[in-house]
Amino acid sequence: MTINQPVYINILEDCARFNATLVAVSKIQPNSKILELYQLGHRDFGENYVQELLEKQQALPPDIRWHFIGHLQTNKAKYIVPFVHLIHGVDSLKLLKEINKQAAKANRKVQCLLQVYIASEETKFGLDYTEAEDILQQKNQFENVSIVGLMGMASNTSHEMIVKNEFEQLAAFFKQHFDPQVHHLSMGMSSDYLLALTSGSNMVRIGSSIFGFRVYQ
Template identity: 55%
Template sequence: MAVNIEAYNSIIEELKSKSVQLVAVSKTKPMEDIKALYNAGQRDFGENYVQEITEKQPALPADIHWHFIGHLQSNKVKYIAPFVYLIHGVDSLKLLQEINKQASKNNRVIDCLLQVYIAQEESKFGLDENELQEIIANLSSLTSVRVTGLMGMASFSDDLSKVRNEFHNLKSIFDKLKSQELPANCQPSILSMGMSGDYQVAVEEGSTMVRIGSLLFGARK
């Protein structure tokens, strides 16, 4: 299926009225599809695989904001450090330290979201509240990263009340974090939660950024 511009326009209108940012998830999608959405006005694109994002980035317009939304391995950080706009899934202090090191080598400060584990599924990655606080306690020494918020993935479930509850929990962790005294490089303004199947529930529960792929690009093969 080609890009669904009609769906894009309607989602953008819906999100704009609530001040929610859209990241178009373009993983596995061809560059023509990204260009079509770019031409419709989209600038934020999310990719899951390092090899794919590093191939697409130089071939597409320079003003695209590339979001890395997959599970990032420490040894791959160096490949995206020169250009990545926001890393969504930081789930360990070790990974954040590596991002800091590679950002410094590129004379950049890289914005990151800390991924909190909210789903009742073993397959999901993320921090618990104690690990989150440990990272916050170590942040002031990491001068080439900035934590701009939290990210979480709800259970893959048709039970929307369960999903809502998980988003609600993440919002309360986010609010608690914002009420703390924080280091200068922790400026939590982004709460990234919600995907194609559950973004409306996420927005109702306080999400400020949603990651949508299949509604825009069609289902993945």
């Protein structure tokens, strides 16, 4: 099994039209597929599980930019802080404080996105808009964290207008607080990335369309 190279190229072209970054979601995918994409010049890969990320980071080329896109437990932040490129899912003040603490120990400044809860589903994580606003007002207190944007996951629904509205609301909040030219709005996955891009996203997280469906053990 190999990656779907034509689909990857099409997605990359879509991202280029919107000046967006493509994060290839490689969770539960073998290193061979990651290397195949790496050899095409891709460097941004997203992982959901700390242990899997640690193993891949050790085994794969050092210039890969690893994005942690899953729910990060506070007690596991210390394992990825020394090398992670971007943490997408900062969903609490407690987690942000822990990342800052561990980044100070590692003598680095870690880039983070605040995950905002935009879906109409209880299974998603994230801050509400008021909580996100409060954290942004405190951001200068965290010397070893750089909040460089926002992340959101839309509702898992076939109703396009619901998804569009969720994306557009987050994009409007993003524009109030960040410069879209230099900061990240991480919205959109395989099923809705084009809608996300047209709604203002400049970073999409796509896995199954490129790598194929995952085989969970």
